[in-house]
Amino acid sequence: MANCEAIIVADSANVRLQPNTTSGVVGVLTLGKRAPAHQVTDPDAQNFRWVRVTVPANGLQGWVRGDLVQLSGDCADLGTLSTTVTPSNVPTSTTTATNATPTQPVVLTGDCQAEVSVAAANVRREPSSTGGALGMILRGTKFAVKSVSAPDGGGFCWCCLDFQGQIGWIRQDLLRTTGDCLDPASHETTTSTTTTTTSTTSGDCQAVVGLPQINVRAQTTSASKLVGTATAGETMTVKEVTAAQADGFRWVKVNFRGQDAFVRSDLVTLIGNCAALTGDDRLAAPVAATITQGFKAGHPGMDFGATIGMELRIAAPATVFRAHVCTKCTAQQPNIKPKNEAERNQIFSDPGWGFGYGNHIIVRHEFQDLPRSIQEQILLNGGKTSNAVFVLYAHLSRMDVQVNQKVAAGMVIGATGHTGNSTGPHLHIEVAVGDQWGTAKKVHPMILFAVPNITT
Numbered sequence: 001m002a003n004c005e006a007i008i009v010a011d012s013a014n015v016r017l018q019p020n021t022t023s024g025v026v027g028v029l030t031l032g033k034r035a036p037a038h039q040v041t042d043p044d045a046q047n048f049r050w051v052r053v054t055v056p057a058n059g060l061q062g063w064v065r066g067d068l069v070q071l072s073g074d075c076a077d078l079g080t081l082s083t084t085v086t087p088s089n090v091p092t093s094t095t096t097a098t099n100a101t102p103t104q105p106v107v108l109t110g111d112c113q114a115e116v117s118v119a120a121a122n123v124r125r126e127p128s129s130t131g132g133a134l135g136m137i138l139r140g141t142k143f144a145v146k147s148v149s150a151p152d153g154g155g156f157c158w159c160c161l162d163f164q165g166q167i168g169w170i171r172q173d174l175l176r177t178t179g180d181c182l183d184p185a186s187h188e189t190t191t192s193t194t195t196t197t198t199s200t201t202s203g204d205c206q207a208v209v210g211l212p213q214i215n216v217r218a219q220t221t222s223a224s225k226l227v228g229t230a231t232a233g234e235t236m237t238v239k240e241v242t243a244a245q246a247d248g249f250r251w252v253k254v255n256f257r258g259q260d261a262f263v264r265s266d267l268v269t270l271i272g273n274c275a276a277l278t279g280d281d282r283l284a285a286p287v288a289a290t291i292t293q294g295f296k297a298g299h300p301g302m303d304f305g306a307t308i309g310m311e312l313r314i315a316a317p318a319t320v321f322r323a324h325v326c327t328k329c330t331a332q333q334p335n336i337k338p339k340n341e342a343e344r345n346q347i348f349s350d351p352g353w354g355f356g357y358g359n360h361i362i363v364r365h366e367f368q369d370l371p372r373s374i375q376e377q378i379l380l381n382g383g384k385t386s387n388a389v390f391v392l393y394a395h396l397s398r399m400d401v402q403v404n405q406k407v408a409a410g411m412v413i414g415a416t417g418h419t420g421n422s423t424g425p426h427l428h429i430e431v432a433v434g435d436q437w438g439t440a441k442k443v444h445p446m447i448l449f450a451v452p453n454i455t456t
C-alpha cells in the first residue's frame with residue numbers, strides 16, 4: 001500500500017476533508033505532484049471515485065477526486081481507479097460536442113508533430129467528445145499526428161495518434177502542432193489554436209479548470225443560460241463561493257473573460273487566498289505572524305515569528321487547563337539555551353523553566369465546541385478517541401488567565417514572549433487530541449488553525 005502513489009493530472013487538485021466536493025480543503029496538489037495513496041472509494045452520486053492521500057507538504061490526509069489523478073506503483077490493493085472518462089461519468093454540465101456522423105479523417109502528407117498544450121487531454125476512441133476515452137496525456141507530451149479529422153458537430157477537429165497500441169483521438173485545440181501538418185485536400189495548414197494556459201499564482205483566489213471543458217453559466221443552476229465554455233488550464237478570478245444550492249452543488253462566481261458568471265465548484269480547483277470564500281471554518285491563526293518552523297519529527301508543534309507582546313486571542317470556547325509561571329525566567333534572563341543534550345533534557349523536566357516552554361498556557365477545547373471541518377479532520381486523522389483537543393501556547397511574556405477559568409471565543413489569554421528554552425521571540429504552539437494532556441496525541445496545528453501551508 002505504501003508504494004502506491006497518486007499523480008496529479010490536473011493543473012491543481014484540492015485535497016478535501018471528506019470524499020465530497022463541498023467538504024473543506026486541507027491542501028492543494030499541483031500538476032505532476034505525487035502523494036502516497038491509501039484508499040479508493042466506490043463512485044459517488046456524481047460518479048466520481050475519491051482517493052485518500054497524504055499531502056506531502058503537511059502530512060495531512062484527505063481526499064482527492066479520482067479523475068484528477070493517475071495511480072502509479074503497487075496500487076492493486078486499493079481497487080480500481082479508472083482514469084478513463086466514459087460518457088456516464090462526464091460531469092453533466094460538461095459540454096459535449098455531439099457528432100452523429102463520424103467525420104472522414106484528413107490524411108496528412110508528411111511528419112506532423114503535436115504537443116499537449118493544456119494540463120491534461122483525454123484520448124478518445126473516436127473523433128468525438130461523446131465517445132469513450134482510452135486515457136489521458138499530460139501537458140508537454142509529444143506525439144506524431146497520423147491524421148486530422150474534419151470538424152465535428154461542435155466545430156472541433158481531432159488529431160489521430162497511436163496511443164498504447166491503439167488508435168486514439170485528441171481534440172486539436174488542446175494541442176500545439178508543428179512540422180508538416182498540411183491538409184492535402186485544401187493544402188492549408190491545419191489550424192493550431194494556441195490557448196493561453198498559464199495559471200496565475202497571484203494572492204487572489206483563482207479557479208483553475210482541470211477538465212477539458214466546462215460550462216460557464218449566468219446563474220447558479222445547470223439550467224441557467226450558458227455564458228460560454230472554459231477550457232483546461234483556464235484561470236478565472238473568484239469573487240464568491242455559494243453555499244450548496246438546490247442541486248447539491250456549490251457554485252463559484254468568477255470573472256469570465258470580463259463578465260460575472262458561475263461555474264460548478266466541483267469542476268474547478270481553487271488556488272490562492274480562498275479560505276474566506278470557501279467557508280473554511282478552522283480557527284484563525286493565534287497571531288498574525290509568519291511560520292518559522294513547522295510540525296515535524298522532533299518538533300511536535302509550529303512556531304510563529306511573533307515579536308514580544310502580541311496578544312493571543314482564543315478563537316473557540318475553552319477551559320484553561322494549565323497556566324504555568326516560569327519561576328526561573330527573570331527580566332535579566334528570561335530564557336535559556338541548552339549547551340548539550342543532557343542540559344536540554346534537564347530543562348525539559350524542570351518546572352522552574354516551565355519544562356522548556358517558559359510561561360505557558362494550555363487550554364482544553366471540547367470536541368463538540370469546535371467547528372465542523374475541524375471535527376471532520378480529527379476524525380480523518382486517527383479518529384475521535386476523546387472528547388477534547390488541547391492547545392499549548394509557549395514562551396509567553398504575559399498570562400491573563402488562571403487554571404480552570406472558562407474562556408470565551410475572542411478573549412485575550414496572554415501575550416507572546418521569549419521565555420524558557422527560546423532562541424528568539426516567537427510563539428510555539430502544540431495541538432493534541434486526547435482526554436489527558438500527558439497522553440494526548442500531538443497533531444498538526446493546521447487541523448485546528450487555518451495557517452499558511454509550509455513545507456519545513
Ligand SMILES: [Zn+2]
Nearest residue numbers: 301302303428
Ligand atoms: Zn517550536
